[in-house]
Amino acid sequence: MPVNLNVPAAESLFPVAGLDMGYAMAHIRKPNRKDVLVVRIAEGSSVSGVFTTNRFCAAPVQVCQANLKVGKGIRALVVNTGCANAGTGERGLADARATTAKVAELLSVQPEQVLVFSTGVILENLPMDRLLPGIEQAVAGLGQANWLDAATSIMTTDTLPKASSRKLAVGSGEITITGVSKGAGMIRPNMATMLGYLATDATIAQPVLDRWTTAMADASFNRITIDGDTSTNDSFVVIATGQSKAVNIQTGQEPEAAQVFEALKAESIKLAQAIVRDGEGATKFITIQVEQAGTEEEALKVAYAIGHSPLVKTAFFASDPNLGRILAAVGYAGIDDLEQTRIQLYLGDVYVAQNGGRHPDYREEQGQAVMNDAEITVRVQLGRGSASTMVWTTDFSHEYVTINADYRS
Amino acid sequence: MPVNLNVPAAESLFPVAGLDMGYAMAHIRKPNRKDVLVVRIAEGSSVSGVFTTNRFCAAPVQVCQANLKVGKGIRALVVNTGCANAGTGERGLADARATTAKVAELLSVQPEQVLVFSTGVILENLPMDRLLPGIEQAVAGLGQANWLDAATSIMTTDTLPKASSRKLAVGSGEITITGVSKGAGMIRPNMATMLGYLATDATIAQPVLDRWTTAMADASFNRITIDGDTSTNDSFVVIATGQSKAVNIQTGQEPEAAQVFEALKAESIKLAQAIVRDGEGATKFITIQVEQAGTEEEALKVAYAIGHSPLVKTAFFASDPNLGRILAAVGYAGIDDLEQTRIQLYLGDVYVAQNGGRHPDYREEQGQAVMNDAEITVRVQLGRGSASTMVWTTDFSHEYVTINADYRS
Numbered sequence: 001m002p003v004n005l006n007v008p009a010a011e012s013l014f015p016v017a018g019l020d021m022g023y024a025m026a027h028i029r030k031p032n033r034k035d036v037l038v039v040r041i042a043e044g045s046s047v048s049g050v051f052t053t054n055r056f057c058a059a060p061v062q063v064c065q066a067n068l069k070v071g072k073g074i075r076a077l078v079v080n081t082g083c084a085n086a087g088t089g090e091r092g093l094a095d096a097r098a099t100t101a102k103v104a105e106l107l108s109v110q111p112e113q114v115l116v117f118s119t120g121v122i123l124e125n126l127p128m129d130r131l132l133p134g135i136e137q138a139v140a141g142l143g144q145a146n147w148l149d150a151a152t153s154i155m156t157t158d159t160l161p162k163a164s165s166r167k168l169a170v171g172s173g174e175i176t177i178t179g180v181s182k183g184a185g186m187i188r189p190n191m192a193t194m195l196g197y198l199a200t201d202a203t204i205a206q207p208v209l210d211r212w213t214t215a216m217a218d219a220s221f222n223r224i225t226i227d228g229d230t231s232t233n234d235s236f237v238v239i240a241t242g243q244s245k246a247v248n249i250q251t252g253q254e255p256e257a258a259q260v261f262e263a264l265k266a267e268s269i270k271l272a273q274a275i276v277r278d279g280e281g282a283t284k285f286i287t288i289q290v291e292q293a294g295t296e297e298e299a300l301k302v303a304y305a306i307g308h309s310p311l312v313k314t315a316f317f318a319s320d321p322n323l324g325r326i327l328a329a330v331g332y333a334g335i336d337d338l339e340q341t342r343i344q345l346y347l348g349d350v351y352v353a354q355n356g357g358r359h360p361d362y363r364e365e366q367g368q369a370v371m372n373d374a375e376i377t378v379r380v381q382l383g384r385g386s387a388s389t390m391v392w393t394t395d396f397s398h399e400y401v402t403i404n405a406d407y408r409s
Numbered sequence: 410m411p412v413n414l415n416v417p418a419a420e421s422l423f424p425v426a427g428l429d430m431g432y433a434m435a436h437i438r439k440p441n442r443k444d445v446l447v448v449r450i451a452e453g454s455s456v457s458g459v460f461t462t463n464r465f466c467a468a469p470v471q472v473c474q475a476n477l478k479v480g481k482g483i484r485a486l487v488v489n490t491g492c493a494n495a496g497t498g499e500r501g502l503a504d505a506r507a508t509t510a511k512v513a514e515l516l517s518v519q520p521e522q523v524l525v526f527s528t529g530v531i532l533e534n535l536p537m538d539r540l541l542p543g544i545e546q547a548v549a550g551l552g553q554a555n556w557l558d559a560a561t562s563i564m565t566t567d568t569l570p571k572a573s574s575r576k577l578a579v580g581s582g583e584i585t586i587t588g589v590s591k592g593a594g595m596i597r598p599n600m601a602t603m604l605g606y607l608a609t610d611a612t613i614a615q616p617v618l619d620r621w622t623t624a625m626a627d628a629s630f631n632r633i634t635i636d637g638d639t640s641t642n643d644s645f646v647v648i649a650t651g652q653s654k655a656v657n658i659q660t661g662q663e664p665e666a667a668q669v670f671e672a673l674k675a676e677s678i679k680l681a682q683a684i685v686r687d688g689e690g691a692t693k694f695i696t697i698q699v700e701q702a703g704t705e706e707e708a709l710k711v712a713y714a715i716g717h718s719p720l721v722k723t724a725f726f727a728s729d730p731n732l733g734r735i736l737a738a739v740g741y742a743g744i745d746d747l748e749q750t751r752i753q754l755y756l757g758d759v760y761v762a763q764n765g766g767r768h769p770d771y772r773e774e775q776g777q778a779v780m781n782d783a784e785i786t787v788r789v790q791l792g793r794g795s796a797s798t799m800v801w802t803t804d805f806s807h808e809y810v811t812i813n814a815d816y817r818s
Contacts, residue, residue, distance in 0.1 A: 055747040056740025056765070087736040089750070089766020122733020123767050186720055186737065227719040229734075230741035310636040310719070310805075311595055311813055318814030324531020325638075327496040328595065331465025332639035338464035341498070356465070357498020358532050396719075401807050404720055405727030 002159055003285040003374050003394075005277035013147035013165040014176045016199040018042035018241025022141035023153040026134025028127060029082030029120060036134040037153035039077040039197075040107060040142055045241045046206040047074035048213035049115065052234035058086035059096040060116040061233060067100070067112045075113040077237065078103045078138075079195065080120075080131055081156050081182075086232035087123040095126045102132050106139045117195055119156055119182065119233050151180040154195055157403060158184050162274040168263045171256045173246035175202040177263055181271035185280040185404060187226035188308075196221055196236040196271050202260055203242035208252040212261055213238045220268035224392045226279040227400070228308040238264070276392045281399030284316050287377045287392055294385040298335055302380060303391040305333035313396030316376065321367030323352050330380055342383030348376060411568055412694040412783050412803075414686035422556035422574040423585045425608040427451035427650025431550035432562040435543025437536060438491030438529060445543040446562035448486040448606075449516060449551055454650045455615040456483035457622035458524065461643035467495035468505040469525040470642060476509070476521045484522040486646065487512045487547075488604065489529075489540055490565050490591075495641035496532040504535045511541050515548045526604055528565055528591065528642050560589040563604055566812060567593045571683035577672045580665045582655030584611040586672055590680035594689040594813060596635035605630055605645040605680050611669055612651035617661040621670055622647045629677035633801045635688040636809070637717040647673070685801045690808030693725050694784045700797040701790040707744055708798040711789060714742035722805030725785065730776030732761050739789055751792030757785060 024036040041047065049068055051061045068074070078099055085092045100114035107114075118126065145153075151161030165178040179198030204212070217236050247256045277285055288306050293299035306312055309329040315322040326345060331338070340356035348370035351359050370376060433445040450456065458477055460470045477483070487508055494501045509523035516523075527535065554562075560570030574587040588607030613621070626645050656665045686694055697715050702708035715721055718738040724731040735754060740747070749765035757779035760768045779785060 054737060054740035055742075055744065056736045056749050056752075084733070087733045087749075087762060087766060089764060091766065121731070122737055123762065124733070125767070186734075188741075229718050229720045229737060232733075232737050232740060309638050310809070311638045314810050314813035317810065320814065322530070324493070324496045324533070324641075325595075327465045328463060328531055328638060328641045331463035331641060333464075335464060340465050340496075343465075353496060353532065355498060357496060357500065358534070396810065398807050398810050400719070401723050401726065401805065401810060404723035405729065 002278040003282055005160065005274055007160045008148065008163045010146055010148040013163050014167060014178055016176050016178050016241060017201045017243035018045055019199055019239065020143040021145040021150050022138040022143070023145050023149050024134040024137035026130050028080050028130060034149065034153040035081045036131065036138050037079040037150055038103060038135060038138040038142065041075050041239060042241050042243065043073065043075065045239055046204050046209040047237065047239050048209045049235060049237040050213055050217045052231055054230050054232045056086060056232050058084050058118060058233045059088055059092035060085055060118045061235060062093065063096040063100060064115045064235065067115060070112040072110060072113050074115055075109040076103050076107055077115045077117065078135060079117040079154050081154060082120040083118060083124050083126050084120045084122045084233050085118040085126050088125055091125060095128055098128060099131065099135070102135050106136065115237065117235055119154065119195060122232060147178055147180060154180065154182040156182065157280060158182050158278055160278060162271060162278065164267050164270040166263065166267065168260070170259050171247035173244065175200055175244045175246050175260065177267050179267055179271050181275055183275040184278050185226060186229040186231040187224060187275060187279065188228045188230045196268070198264065198267060198271065199239040199241065200264065201241050201244035202246065203244070203248045204240035205250045208249055209238060209240050211252065212264065216265045216268040219265050220272035223390060224272050224276050225304060225307045226276065226394050273392055276394055279394035280403045281397040282394035283397055284395040285375045285392065286316060286394065287390060289377060289379045289388065289390050290382065291379065291388040292381040292383050292385060293387040296387045296389055299387050299389040301335065302330055302333040302382065303389055305329040306378060307391050307393040310396055316395035317397045319371040321347065321364060321371045323347060323367060326378060327353060338382070344381040346379040411687040412691055414569065414683055416569045417557065417572045419555055419557040422572050423576060423587055425585050425587050425650060426610045426652035427454055428608055428648065429552040430554040430559050431547040431552070432554050432558050433543040433546035435539045437489050437539060443558065443562040444490045445540065445547050446488040446559055447512060447544060447547040447551065450484050450648060451650050451652065452482065452484065454648055455613055455618040456646065456648050457618045458644060458646040459622055459626045461640055463639050463641045465495060465641050467493050467527060467642045468497055468501035469494055469527045470644060471502065472505040472509060473524045473644065476524060479521040481519060481522050483524055484518040485512050485516055486524045486526065486606070487544060488526040488563050490563060491529040492527060492533050492535050493529045493531045493642050494527040494535050497534055500534060504537055507537060508540065508544070511544050512548070515545065524646065526644055528563065528604060531641060556587055556589060563589065563591040565591065566689055567591050567687055569687060571680060571687065573676050573679040575672065575676065577669070579668050580656035582653065584609055584653045584655050584669065586676050588676055588680050590684055592684040593687050594636060595638040595640040596633060596684060596688065607673065607676060607680065608648040608650065609673065610650050610653035611655065612653070612657045613649035614659045617658055618647060618649050620661065621673065625674045625677040628674050629681035632799060633681050633685050634713060634716045635685065635803050682801055685803055688803035689812045690806040691803035692806055693804040695725060695802050695804065696786040697800045697802065698786060698788045698797065699791065700788065701792050701794060702796040703794040705796045705798055707793070708796050710744065711739055711742040711791065712798055712800040714738040715787060716800050716802035719805055725804035726806045728780040730756065730773060730780045732756060732776060735787060736762060747791070753790040755788040
């Protein structure tokens with residue numbers, strides 16, 4: 001059961017002018033599920049992407065990075081689930097290129113103008129005999145799919161489709177921002193997650209969109225973790241079609257720029273948090289705030305040490321305020337000159353550890369009361385400086401083990 | 410159920426001349442279990458220790474390090490379970506010092522000649538009102554406990570006592586080596602694990618024993634991981650009582666030195682592996698060998714990335730050869746210039762991935778056959794150099810979640 005997350009209503013997801021979508025049931029891995037998505041992008045759109053830093057990055061990630069570098073203007077995305085096309089060597093690259101070539105041929109664009117994404121099992125080859133007909137079917141249906149179909153077409157172990165949408169009154173009119181994401185396991189993005197797509201009809205010049213995309217990923221997809229496993233296929237793509245004439249952002253210094261950026265960032269955070277809320281086996285949504293760090297990197301080390309600790313995560317699953325486990329994680333986070341006597345720990349509003357020891361007024365019942373909530377904030381102060389960060393994660397349940405012991409079967 | 414590990418027979422654990430042991434049931438946390446151990450060490454013994462690098466290291470660890478530094482010669486160890494005396498601030502330090510003072514008083518030695526160890530729940534104070542009488546009881550029984558009692562007295566979530574013993578014909582006679590260890594969760598030692606004690610009646614000068622202890626820890630306790638959580642209390646102590654006159658090692662260059670060192674190291678490895686075999690919820694014992702690394706540090710990064718990945722560990726639990734997850738872990742291990750096309754992956758003797766892609770001859774049934782075993786070796790070659798390492802770990806099961814969701818209750 002996802003934590004405070006529901007299937008979005010189709011009508012709540014506003015179309016973004018300049019994009020057409022189509023899907024197919026191609027039986028890539030399992031029958032009768034939407035598993036291929038094609039998105040056609042109007043000419044003149046800006047498209048930016050950030051990708052996994054996993055050195056075993058998948059063939060489609062390598063092709064995406066190469067095609068974005070070519071810079072001919074991206075005109076289409078194609079996504080399949082069921083097979084990640086990772087750990088597939090030269091054949092995987094050839095399959096990814098054949099996929100872009102097929103889409104390009106059908107849409108009369110060039111292969112370098114197509115981005116390709118795969119998600120699913122690693123170390124298996126793409127079933128091209130089923131994928132290519134699936135692409136034909138998806139292209140034939142272009143324009144008939146909506147954003148809810150798109151969100152559904154990219155699901156793997158997700159229990160529900162994830163999407164977010166809003167309109168923003170800005171400049172001389174309004175713009176639309178709509179996005180989808182997927183992912184529930186192998187989640188500790190390190191540039192972006194597998195997969196996030198965010199689109200707007202605002203006009204945003206390519207260099208601005210590139211900068212913003214990185215900043216948005218850092219504030220959203222790069223701040224979540226479920227199991228600490230950085231995927232081979234993480235990708236986050238932002239599209240600005242420029243079909244709305246409400247704003248025209250060319251430098252990022254325009255008066256409306258900050259408003260647009262903040263709105264895009266807020267939607268990115270919602271999409272990233274949706275992945276955590278639907279984390280494999282999740283029963284809790286946990287916010288880890290680390291404050292008074294010497295640097296942001298230091299704050300992140302501590303936040304991830306807490307967020308990845310199986311002992312901390314199983315204690316959250318049990319709603320057990322076994323909070324010493326959090327201090328242990330702080331201690332092994334890799335800050336060599338950390339002074340334990342300067343550490344403060346709060347669970348929600350409860351002051352648990354003062355100067356590295358149990359707070360004299362702390363009572364177990366107080367910790368228990370916070371632990372019983374579905375949404376919990378852990379706050380650690382390091383007493384080293386003024387840097388801070390925030391990371392979102394889940395607990396670790398029996399269901400996580402069940403899902404990942406059975407995922408391929 | 411531990412993986413290929415049984416309760417040792419009491420008579421298989423040879424006494425080490427120069428040591429007396431006593432235990433108590435002090436009800437530190439739970440009634441009717443041996444939870445306090447006192448070891449008296451004969452004058453003139455060499456004693457070395459290595460301890461956790463967790464910056465939240467427990468009060469007893471801080472006291473041990475200080476007392477070893479004083480260098481008056483260690484004459485006793487005192488160990489309690491049920492409470493780790495970590496995250497306890499100034500009061501924790503005072504309690505640890507009061508514990509050494511009590512033992513010193515009873516044995517007519519100085520407090521600085523006593524090492525103190527605690528294991529159990531973090532962020533709770535030691536119940537001194539029960540611990541001090543327990544120490545009196547243990548000291549009163551000195552000499553009546555055997556090594557199996559000692560191994561039992563230090564257990565927490567362990568399902569069985571862990572001990573190993575051998576005699577070694579060397580020099581002019583023979584020496585005895587006997588040790589005990591404990592631990593099943595919060596195991597990713599980073600100097601040593603919570604807790605390992607190894608003793609011999611050989612004569613080994615203090616500087617040699619110091620060097621050897623570090624080397625032995627690096628080859629044994631520092632090569633195991635269960636959940637990646639480095640404990641606040643990890644301690645590994647080696648005692649050489651010098652009661653056997655078979656060898657007299659003063660420099661480490663003696664002809665018999667290598668033989669004695671290798672025997673001590675082999676026992677350390679057995680004790681460390683016993684912790685993995687009894688890992689919380691373990692159903693598999695997994696050896697991770699990383700070869701052809703540029704440096705040993707690099708090899709360790711990769712080995713631990715595999716050994717800590719919840720996705721790899723749950724696949725092992727399911728006996729599912731979902732081996733792409735191993736490649737993903739290799740990819741995010743933090744080697745920035747890793748070339749995936751140089752990676753080879755073997756599961757047991759099966760060649761799974763060749764040059765970063767699925768080996769053309771690899772068949773799922775082969776991987777499945779290896780996965781069905783209780784002891785499995787993963788071998789990764791990085792194609793970067795000639796450094797290598799080995800790490801031992803477990804799978805990740807429902808039982809792990811159950812144990813850690815219920816540990817305190």
